[in-house]
Amino acid sequence: MRTHKSYAVGMPDRDDAGVAAWAALLRTHAAVLRELEGDMERAQNMPLTWYDVLLELNAAPERKLRMQELGERAVVSRSRVSRIVDELARAGLVVREKDETDRRGSWAVLTPAGRDRLRKAAPGYLDGIARHFADHLTPEERSTITGALDRVLAAHRR
């Protein structure tokens, strides 16, 4: 594996460990996402981003979320979410609903069809993550990674 090579550009490599970890994350992201996306498209005929949004809606109270909230929780940007919700609405998996008390606001509400579609897709999704990613990790590694990266994320929440 080449990600361990020293890429020092003539300077002491004090932080090589950090760079190596980042490089590994970068490459893993690219490799796994590529496979996962392909699997999902083939088996569920559903982009990963759709699944992501449906998942957040399903986990939300009353299965609905304001666009802004959705933008913060999903991996993609808020503007992107706006378009994805459009697509989901066209597919009947979600309905848009305007907020009555704040007329700027807009809700995305999961439909029964959307919930159904999510249930159908879930096994394939979980299986993909397991095969392409999680199965290659020990339980300790899983929890270390989650804990460590969540700490990084927390630092970015400002």
Added chain:
Amino acid sequence: MRTHKSYAVGMPDRDDAGVAAWAALLRTHAAVLRELEGDMERAQNMPLTWYDVLLELNAAPERKLRMQELGERAVVSRSRVSRIVDELARAGLVVREKDETDRRGSWAVLTPAGRDRLRKAAPGYLDGIARHFADHLTPEERSTITGALDRVLAAHRR
């Protein structure tokens, strides 16, 4: 942090740990890359992908690499690398050189100017990784992450 929430869609959450780790990786990638890219653009006026390619070339014997090799080592696709090398060539940081013995082949060779530019950019790059990512990790976490993800990557090398 919400990445820990159970997203189970009505099924046992046997693999929640794996999913949580993947979710954390996904979000960390998005958050850190965004900052890093911005920093690099602002401070070094250089896209991250340029840096990536220059780095690989600098680490290669004679500071040159076949396009294919470069495509495998870099994070982006081979076709993308082809265009990036074009840009680097236009900026004088790299020259294209055709292989004499295999006339299909093409080399990307780092120029002195390219090496110089890389040296100039390196501190900012390393600093960015440290601030946005590595500083939030313990040494143990760094090495665990690197080792674990490299194993995942190895599994994908086929």
Added chain:
DNA sequence: CGATTGAAGGTGCGTGCGCACGCATAGAAT
């Protein structure tokens, strides 16, 4: 040898994405 297979590299093309902006509306200030 000539034909076939397959590798290396570049390019046309579609598309997913985020940024910057604009519009509508809410809430604060005066």
Added chain:
DNA sequence: ATTCTATGCGTGCGCACGCACCTTCAATCG
């Protein structure tokens, strides 16, 4: 009330990216 500031959302736009394909050439096999 009126004006001003801030917030929620959608959208025009440009860009980076990967895929599929094409061309060029090497190598293998008859």
